[in-house]
Amino acid sequence: MARERILVTGGAGFIGSHLCESLSKRFDVVALDNFATGRKENLEGLGVEFIHHDAIEPFPEEIGRFDFIFNLASPASPVDYQNLSIQTLLVGSLGMKNALDFAEKSGARLLQASTSEVYGDPLVHPQKEDYWGNVNPIGPRSCYDEAKRYAEALCMAYSRKGLPVVIARIFNTYGPKMRLDDGRVVPNLVGQALRGEPMTVYGDGKQTRSFCYVSDMVEGLESLMFSDISGEVFNIGNPEEHSIIEFAQIVKKLSGSDSEIIFKPLPVDDPRRRKPDISKITATLGWRPKVKLEDGLKKTIEWFKKRVMG
Known part of the structure; x- marks a missing residue:
C-alpha cells in the first residue's frame, strides 16, 4: 500500500525541517521552500523530496496530489520579517490562498502555522484562543502580525465552505537548526x-517569554494535523x-x-x-510539552x- 503524501511549505526552515524529519519516518514528504530564510542544509540526509518554489506563486500542478499540507511558509523572526516586510505580507495573503486552493484541488487537509504574534502585546495573561489580541496594525511588526491574522481569517473562510483546516498558534520555539543571525x-x-x-x-x-523545545512543537503540530478537528484554533507552546x-x-x-x-x-x-494557555489542546488531544528548558x-x-x- 502506497504511503500517504505530505507537503510541508517552508520545509527548509527551522521548524519545517524538524517536521519533515519526523514525518519522513511514516510518510512520503515533499518540502517546498524558496530559501528566503530557510536553508538547504536543514534538509540534508532526511530523505525528503525538495521543490524550490515561492509560495506567493500558484503551486505547480506537476508536483501531484497530497493528503496533508502543513503551511509554514513565512519569515518568522523580527529581523527577517522586517527586512522582508512586503514578501511577508504577500506570503500571508497570496501564499495562504495558494496553499488553500491547492489543498482544495488535492482533497488535502491543511494545517496553518500561525503565531502567538496575533495576540500582539497582550492585555490578557496568559493568552487563550478566544482572546482577540492587542496589535498595532501599522507598527514595525505589523507586516508579520497582520499577515498571520489575515491568513487565519482566510483559513476560516475556506473552512466554512468545507475544506478541512486547523490553525496552530505557535509560541516561542527553540532548538537546533535555528540560524545564528536570525535575531531571535x-x-x-x-x-x-x-x-x-x-x-x-x-x-x-x-519582559517574559515561554520557550518550547522544537521536538515538543513538532509533536503538537502532528497531533493537530492527524486529528479530525477542523475550523478551530489551538495554542501550542510551553506555558513555563x-x-x-x-x-x-x-x-x-x-x-x-x-x-x-x-x-x-x-x-x-x-x-x-x-505565555500560552494550552488547556484546550491538552484537554482535546492530550498534548503537553515534555522537554525541560535546561535540557x-x-x-x-x-x-x-x-x-x-x-
Whole structure:
C-alpha cells in the first residue's frame, strides 16, 4: 500500500525541517521552500523530496496530489520579517490562498502555522484562543502580525465552505537548526555567550517569554494535523514563563560563559508578557510539552557550539 503524501511549505526552515524529519519516518514528504530564510542544509540526509518554489506563486500542478499540507511558509523572526516586510505580507495573503486552493484541488487537509504574534502585546495573561489580541496594525511588526491574522481569517473562510483546516498558534520555539543571525532571543544570547561577547538584553529584562523545545512543537503540530478537528484554533507552546534576564542567566550558566549581560532599549511594540494557555489542546488531544528548558537548552547550545567554534 502506497504511503500517504505530505507537503510541508517552508520545509527548509527551522521548524519545517524538524517536521519533515519526523514525518519522513511514516510518510512520503515533499518540502517546498524558496530559501528566503530557510536553508538547504536543514534538509540534508532526511530523505525528503525538495521543490524550490515561492509560495506567493500558484503551486505547480506537476508536483501531484497530497493528503496533508502543513503551511509554514513565512519569515518568522523580527529581523527577517522586517527586512522582508512586503514578501511577508504577500506570503500571508497570496501564499495562504495558494496553499488553500491547492489543498482544495488535492482533497488535502491543511494545517496553518500561525503565531502567538496575533495576540500582539497582550492585555490578557496568559493568552487563550478566544482572546482577540492587542496589535498595532501599522507598527514595525505589523507586516508579520497582520499577515498571520489575515491568513487565519482566510483559513476560516475556506473552512466554512468545507475544506478541512486547523490553525496552530505557535509560541516561542527553540532548538537546533535555528540560524545564528536570525535575531531571535535564543540564537542571539547563545551566540554571544559562546563567542564571549556581551549578552544583549533589551529593556530591563523583566519582559517574559515561554520557550518550547522544537521536538515538543513538532509533536503538537502532528497531533493537530492527524486529528479530525477542523475550523478551530489551538495554542501550542510551553506555558513555563521566564523573564528575559532570567533566561540570559540560564544561557550564561549552561554555556560556561564569562560574558557580561548588557542592556539596550526595548524595540517598538515588543510584547511585555507572552505565555500560552494550552488547556484546550491538552484537554482535546492530550498534548503537553515534555522537554525541560535546561535540557532543551543544553542540546541547543551543543549544536550552536559546533557552528560557532567549528
